[in-house]
Amino acid sequence: MEKTEAIIIRQVDFSETSRVVTFYTHEFGKVPLLAKGAKRLKGPFESGLDLLSVCDIVFIRKSSGSLGILTESRLKKRFQNTHQELIRLYGGYYLAELLDGLNEEFDPHPGLYKAALQALVRLDDEASLPRLAIILFELALLREIGHLPNFETCLKCERSTQEGAPFAYWVSQGGLLCRRCQTRDYENNRIGLEAVRWLRQLSEPEAIEPERLDEKVLREMNNVTTSAVSYDLGRRPKTLRYLQTLSR
Ligand SMILES: [Zn+2]
Structure with missing residues (x-):
C-alpha cells in the first residue's frame, strides 16, 4: 500500500465499470492506476475522479509492468474553472x-x-x-x-x-x-x-x-x-x- 497526494492528469475507460486514471503524484511522479467501479453511479470513489482534481490517494503498487490498483481517493481540491475565460x-x-x-x-x-x-x-x-x-x-x-x-x-x-x-x-x-x-x-x-x-x-x-x-x-x-x-x-x-x- 502506498499513500500520496496527487493530481489527476488523464482518464481512460478500461471496461464497462472501470477506468484507468493517471495521477501525477507528489511522491512517486506519474502513476497510472486501475480504478475499479469508477464508472458506476454509486461507485467506491464518491468524491469523483475529475481531471485536474487534487486528491489524497491510497493504492496497491504492483510489480513492474502491471497496473497498480487505486483503493482510496479523497478529494482535496477541485479546479472547477467556472470562470469565463x-x-x-x-x-x-x-x-x-x-x-x-x-x-x-x-x-x-x-x-x-x-x-x-x-x-x-x-x-x-x-x-x-x-x-x-x-x-x-x-x-x-x-x-x-x-x-x-x-x-x-x-x-x-x-x-x-x-x-x-x-x-x-x-x-x-x-x-x-x-x-x-x-x-x-x-x-x-x-x-x-x-x-x-x-x-x-x-x-x-x-x-x-x-x-x-x-x-x-x-x-x-x-x-x-x-x-x-x-x-x-x-x-x-x-x-x-x-x-x-x-x-x-
Ligand atoms: Zn553569437
Whole structure:
C-alpha cells in the first residue's frame, strides 16, 4: 500500500465499470492506476475522479509492468474553472498533457508537483495572468526534466545575452543565438532583450513574477517555451492549438 497526494492528469475507460486514471503524484511522479467501479453511479470513489482534481490517494503498487490498483481517493481540491475565460480551463488541460507526456512512471519530482499545483492555483485565480502561469509551469517542467534552455549566452559565440538583441531561439540546440550568429531563417522569430531577461529570471526556482507583462514580451517568451516543450515531446501538444487560438 502506498499513500500520496496527487493530481489527476488523464482518464481512460478500461471496461464497462472501470477506468484507468493517471495521477501525477507528489511522491512517486506519474502513476497510472486501475480504478475499479469508477464508472458506476454509486461507485467506491464518491468524491469523483475529475481531471485536474487534487486528491489524497491510497493504492496497491504492483510489480513492474502491471497496473497498480487505486483503493482510496479523497478529494482535496477541485479546479472547477467556472470562470469565463476558457484559456484558464485549457491551460489546465495543457498542463496535464505535458505532465503525462514528459514524465516516466515512478520518476518522482516533488518540485514539479509543486509547480503544477501552483500553476493550477494561478489559473484558477482571476487576478493572475493565465499565459504567465503557463509559461512559469513550462519553465519549471523544463528545469525539472533537465532540459531548460540556455538563456545566458549565445550558443555560437558565447556572448552574454544581456546585450545585443534581438535574439533567436535555436530549437534543436536548446538555446539562443545573437544577432550576428543568426542566419536569415530566424528573421521572423526574433526575441527581444526584455523577453530574454524575463526568461532568465523566471527560470530560477522561486522567481518573483511580474504583475504585468507587455503583450509582445509574453508572445516572445511563449514562442520559446512552447517550442522547447514540443521539441522534447516530439510533437506539438494537442491542447496547444486551443490555447493558441484563445490567446489571440
Ligand atoms: Zn553569437
